[in-house]
Amino acid sequence: MNKKMLIGLSFGAGYGSQPGAWRMPWVNPTSFADFDIMVKQAQTAERGKLHFLFLPDGFGTLVDIESVPPMTSLDVMMTLAAVARETKHIGLLATGSTTFNEPYNLARQFKALDVMSHGRAGWNAITSSTNDAAANYGVTIPSSEERYGRAHEAILLIQALWGSWGRNAWIHDQASGKFANKDQILPINLQGKFVGARGPLYIPPSEQGQPIIVHAGGSPNAHQLGGRFADVVIGSAFTIEDARSQRQAFRDAAEGYGRNPDDIKFFAGLMTTITKDRRTALDRRILLTEKEIPQRVAYLQSMLRIPLSIEELGRPLSELQLSNARPSPYDPRSAHALKIAKEGWSLRDIIAHGVIDYHPVIVGSGIEAADHMQAWFEAEAADGFWISTDVYADGIDAFVDEVVPILQERGLFHKEYEGRTLRENLGIQDQYGIDPRIVSTQKY
Amino acid sequence: MNKKMLIGLSFGAGYGSQPGAWRMPWVNPTSFADFDIMVKQAQTAERGKLHFLFLPDGFGTLVDIESVPPMTSLDVMMTLAAVARETKHIGLLATGSTTFNEPYNLARQFKALDVMSHGRAGWNAITSSTNDAAANYGVTIPSSEERYGRAHEAILLIQALWGSWGRNAWIHDQASGKFANKDQILPINLQGKFVGARGPLYIPPSEQGQPIIVHAGGSPNAHQLGGRFADVVIGSAFTIEDARSQRQAFRDAAEGYGRNPDDIKFFAGLMTTITKDRRTALDRRILLTEKEIPQRVAYLQSMLRIPLSIEELGRPLSELQLSNARPSPYDPRSAHALKIAKEGWSLRDIIAHGVIDYHPVIVGSGIEAADHMQAWFEAEAADGFWISTDVYADGIDAFVDEVVPILQERGLFHKEYEGRTLRENLGIQDQYGIDPRIVSTQKY
Ligand SMILES: Cc1cc2nc3c(=O)[nH]c(=O)nc-3n(C[C@H](O)[C@H](O)[C@H](O)COP(=O)(O)O)c2cc1C
Ligand SMILES: Cc1cc2nc3c(=O)[nH]c(=O)nc-3n(C[C@H](O)[C@H](O)[C@H](O)COP(=O)(O)O)c2cc1C
Numbered sequence: 001m002n003k004k005m006l007i008g009l010s011f012g013a014g015y016g017s018q019p020g021a022w023r024m025p026w027v028n029p030t031s032f033a034d035f036d037i038m039v040k041q042a043q044t045a046e047r048g049k050l051h052f053l054f055l056p057d058g059f060g061t062l063v064d065i066e067s068v069p070p071m072t073s074l075d076v077m078m079t080l081a082a083v084a085r086e087t088k089h090i091g092l093l094a095t096g097s098t099t100f101n102e103p104y105n106l107a108r109q110f111k112a113l114d115v116m117s118h119g120r121a122g123w124n125a126i127t128s129s130t131n132d133a134a135a136n137y138g139v140t141i142p143s144s145e146e147r148y149g150r151a152h153e154a155i156l157l158i159q160a161l162w163g164s165w166g167r168n169a170w171i172h173d174q175a176s177g178k179f180a181n182k183d184q185i186l187p188i189n190l191q192g193k194f195v196g197a198r199g200p201l202y203i204p205p206s207e208q209g210q211p212i213i214v215h216a217g218g219s220p221n222a223h224q225l226g227g228r229f230a231d232v233v234i235g236s237a238f239t240i241e242d243a244r245s246q247r248q249a250f251r252d253a254a255e256g257y258g259r260n261p262d263d264i265k266f267f268a269g270l271m272t273t274i275t276k277d278r279r280t281a282l283d284r285r286i287l288l289t290e291k292e293i294p295q296r297v298a299y300l301q302s303m304l305r306i307p308l309s310i311e312e313l314g315r316p317l318s319e320l321q322l323s324n325a326r327p328s329p330y331d332p333r334s335a336h337a338l339k340i341a342k343e344g345w346s347l348r349d350i351i352a353h354g355v356i357d358y359h360p361v362i363v364g365s366g367i368e369a370a371d372h373m374q375a376w377f378e379a380e381a382a383d384g385f386w387i388s389t390d391v392y393a394d395g396i397d398a399f400v401d402e403v404v405p406i407l408q409e410r411g412l413f414h415k416e417y418e419g420r421t422l423r424e425n426l427g428i429q430d431q432y433g434i435d436p437r438i439v440s441t442q443k444y
Numbered sequence: 445m446n447k448k449m450l451i452g453l454s455f456g457a458g459y460g461s462q463p464g465a466w467r468m469p470w471v472n473p474t475s476f477a478d479f480d481i482m483v484k485q486a487q488t489a490e491r492g493k494l495h496f497l498f499l500p501d502g503f504g505t506l507v508d509i510e511s512v513p514p515m516t517s518l519d520v521m522m523t524l525a526a527v528a529r530e531t532k533h534i535g536l537l538a539t540g541s542t543t544f545n546e547p548y549n550l551a552r553q554f555k556a557l558d559v560m561s562h563g564r565a566g567w568n569a570i571t572s573s574t575n576d577a578a579a580n581y582g583v584t585i586p587s588s589e590e591r592y593g594r595a596h597e598a599i600l601l602i603q604a605l606w607g608s609w610g611r612n613a614w615i616h617d618q619a620s621g622k623f624a625n626k627d628q629i630l631p632i633n634l635q636g637k638f639v640g641a642r643g644p645l646y647i648p649p650s651e652q653g654q655p656i657i658v659h660a661g662g663s664p665n666a667h668q669l670g671g672r673f674a675d676v677v678i679g680s681a682f683t684i685e686d687a688r689s690q691r692q693a694f695r696d697a698a699e700g701y702g703r704n705p706d707d708i709k710f711f712a713g714l715m716t717t718i719t720k721d722r723r724t725a726l727d728r729r730i731l732l733t734e735k736e737i738p739q740r741v742a743y744l745q746s747m748l749r750i751p752l753s754i755e756e757l758g759r760p761l762s763e764l765q766l767s768n769a770r771p772s773p774y775d776p777r778s779a780h781a782l783k784i785a786k787e788g789w790s791l792r793d794i795i796a797h798g799v800i801d802y803h804p805v806i807v808g809s810g811i812e813a814a815d816h817m818q819a820w821f822e823a824e825a826a827d828g829f830w831i832s833t834d835v836y837a838d839g840i841d842a843f844v845d846e847v848v849p850i851l852q853e854r855g856l857f858h859k860e861y862e863g864r865t866l867r868e869n870l871g872i873q874d875q876y877g878i879d880p881r882i883v884s885t886q887k888y
Contacts, residue, residue, distance in 0.1 A: 023618045035529065081526055082560065085483075102546070104544075116477075181510075198579035202506055291621060
């Protein structure tokens, strides 16, 4: 088996995926606003040959700001501009809402990032879906139909703007005084129901032509949007079966749009707390989630549908509790939570296994993470993984030093970046010019 | 006289203010897309202790792209993010259209720039005014009333978002687990006729609190907008009288809004070609504008209202031509053009004096530039100047090495940055929290 897995790193606000990350004594508590620290962490990911950083965006509410930091970086594009200048190989992906941005503004920022990083940019083209996000723009959230209608138009339009300078349009020949070849610079003249632009954009192609398209979402609408446009899908699945069916849904949609399904890469999420062994890792996670324990006990109770008490944190569940437990069909994590409980861990340790987190969680040694990734990859549940480490300050290093080498030894992960650009490293074709199927243009 | 003049640098697309800059043999013809070069040029400006870089934006059309580069940088915010990381003192100003941006998006990008630069950001809050700019957004340009109505609301709203974290709101105390003080984080709940947002923003104050406000524009509407909000006005005037009256108009408007008129700093434009003497400078400029000569001869003809011929480029105007010349009342540069012509320069040299450029032009030695600036400054025509150098590759160095030391010797320009932040260096008060006159807030 020659195919290798792809790995990206979730890179949100400056602390890590666990709410308590900022409180850890070895963490600089001002990391949220410290670009030196962000750049250093990005360089660590690059040391591990990870394919990309992924910066989520658009969760503009301050949930529990008294104790929990904001969930996104100060500004995803400004952060990536800084990182672009101080890294060489790693891909730079950020979310940009199609719902609350003017396409022309998104187009030029991502293309500028692509040029300044020498071909390493990717745009996660999502629809915003909450009234909390909408409130930042003084509106309520549009219907799903409108949001996805606008998203399709916005991506078409942005890709056309990106392609409005042909591959060899920029001549910059001083002797003849010819700056650009106008015949290869096309307007786009797109006017849709939701968005429009005349174009052309004023930015020449990057080393990979233009940024890649990423999508993240699980609804049938998301499958269609991703299937039509996405090179990369940032997924979220708790089981191999779930991931396989999500991956298939995107592949089917891609085929429906006349694409080769292998041209859409599905990334499953994985959260990690990597230390030398399971016990140490559980203790680290207990420290990290100390303040969330009561709330998590209550939630686990509803997942297993048995009474649980904060008084019993130190004890395993009783025989009676285990036999009364009925995994909730409303939460896909319930069966796994019960499985961990049956292994005899204390209530505190069950929770520390991350059974209530947003993705599968590895709390243990590098081998455990590598085994999980290998199993999923070989079952064709994912083309790759996006990793959310618990605490950026040392969790990225832990992944890079403890997991990556094992995957490399097993022949599952590359030892070097294959090419110069993100497209080359992901095995995605370059994209130059405007796709003639998308849009018909005239000279401007 | 203790007051010193302020100096900023125009920093557009990567070549310089003259259309031929990119063609010069000592210029890298790919500077437009080369962030290493942009950063180096910014560092030169900082070496000269200039107060800020100013990046215009929003001229999205490609005028004559066959021979002339685009007029703005790839993306003003991405460029400034790169520059912020690799400079320490210089202010970072960019245009952000209030007409074609969502206020929340502008707010977070400029605040992020302010935080990452440790308090050096400024926002040039203008209204877009051309259908060419509007076409990038699939619309036509709104009426002046609408544009300025939206601009007032947008600035109010953005300043409120910037101030939504009070000065000491961010606690980040690991021991107590208190990340922020919610009592000092306020929503804004602004809903205007054109824009709205609930807030709060998720970004803590920078070292100067929040970015400064800049404005550029000459209409009565612009005076009102600038008078109400601007700390800095980027102006454009051809004579001392003109500059004085513009400066006064902004000062009067500021007073009308209850502000101290000294809190609004008026910057006059100045274009420079600085070499050891006038003759060398004229020759440099002739080289730079070679391709534009025929077009400029035609334009000069309409300014002086006498027939001129491209055949006579090498000769001064005749007695007859000079006595027939009638400076056009429609172009404020005409009288100055005639004055230069009467000095006996050849037609080619008259044009090389920059008589058809967008601002007063110094083509000559550092002393000539210093004399001009001193005269304007002492006549209270300007609080400072924003300089457009002919060719960035060596024109910024020429200004820094030949003009700045003279101004410093004359006691007209500082020898060191006074403070840590842009506000400190410009003598503008810090701004923390939401101005209570602006907006009434409740806890969220
Ligand atoms: C893995 C993953 C990552 C996502 N990242 C973001 C994000 O960064 N910003 C955002 O606003 N929404 C993000 N979303 C939300 C989706 O884009 C989408 O709004 C949501 O899934 C609801 O979609 P629906 O309207 O199709 O049901 C993400 C979703 C998933 C599954
Ligand atoms: C010195 C100066 C700089 C300007 N810079 C910009 C700019 O960067 N981007 C832009 O779109 N407009 C810029 N403008 C244009 C003005 O903001 C404004 O749109 C124009 O003056 C018309 O304004 P009015 O509608 O008030 O007449 C600038 C104007 C001046 C005088």
